[in-house]
Amino acid sequence: VDVLVNCGSDRMAELLAEGTPLPPSIWVRGMIDTGSNVSVVSLSLLDRLGIPRGDPARSEGVSGEFSTHYYEVSLTIADKAAPGRPTYSPPDVSVIHLEAAGVDVLIGLDLLVACRLVVDGPAGLFTLEF
Numbered sequence: 001v002d003v004l005v006n007c008g009s010d011r012m013a014e015l016l017a018e019g020t021p022l023p024p025s026i027w028v029r030g031m032i033d034t035g036s037n038v039s040v041v042s043l044s045l046l047d048r049l050g051i052p053r054g055d056p057a058r059s060e061g062v063s064g065e066f067s068t069h070y071y072e073v074s075l076t077i078a079d080k081a082a083p084g085r086p087t088y089s090p091p092d093v094s095v096i097h098l099e100a101a102g103v104d105v106l107i108g109l110d111l112l113v114a115c116r117l118v119v120d121g122p123a124g125l126f127t128l129e130f
Contacts, residue, residue, distance in 0.1 A: 001128060002080040003030035003105045005041060007051050008072030008092035023049050027080055030105035032117065032128070039075070040106040043097040046071055057096055068096040077107065077128070088115060088130035 006025040007015070015022055028045065038059065046053075053069035060066070073095055078087040090111060098106070116129040 001030045001032065001077055001107065003028050003107070004074075004076040004078060005045060005049065005105065006074045007049055008074055010072060010092070011051060012074075025074075025076075028104035030077070030107050031103055032112065032126070033106040033108055034112065034117070036106055036108035038110050039093060039095045039108040040098045040103075041071065041073055041095045042104045043099055045104050046073075046097055049073075053097075054094070059096055059098075061098070066098075068098065070094045070096060075105070075111070077111075077130070086130060088128075090114065 004025045004027055006012075007023060012022060026045065026049065033040075051071050051073060053071060055070050057068050057070050058065060059068055071094070072092050074089070075093050076087050076089040079085045088111075093111065114130065116127075118127040118129070120126065
């Protein structure tokens with residue numbers, strides 16, 4: 001899915017108060033991960049946007065438990081090729097960071113619970129409704 005990522009609203013307010021230019025939002029490809037309870041953004045993308053790390057966190061993945069941090073971000077799920085279509089843009093989202101080759105964003109159950117995900121395995125299609 002196409003995902004537009006930027007700083008959360010608190011960071012945007014800090015930048016505005018400092019008179020610092022706001023970072024432009026960045027379009028990335030995201031993956032839906034129904035096995036993840038929390039959404040994930042790559043550390044390299046968080047660094048590009050200048051998003052400071054928040055509270056420490058522990059999480060568990062397929063390779064076991066690991067240490068990470070929370071980050072407040074703005075995420076918008078949209079179809080970049082069809083700007084008139086509906087978008088899903090929840091209030092600021094607390095995500096963790098994780099490095100996985102070729103993955104900038106994983107959309108976890110924390111966001112998917114507000115959507116309807118239909119998977120048509122035989123057709124190789126999925127629909128995400130919000």
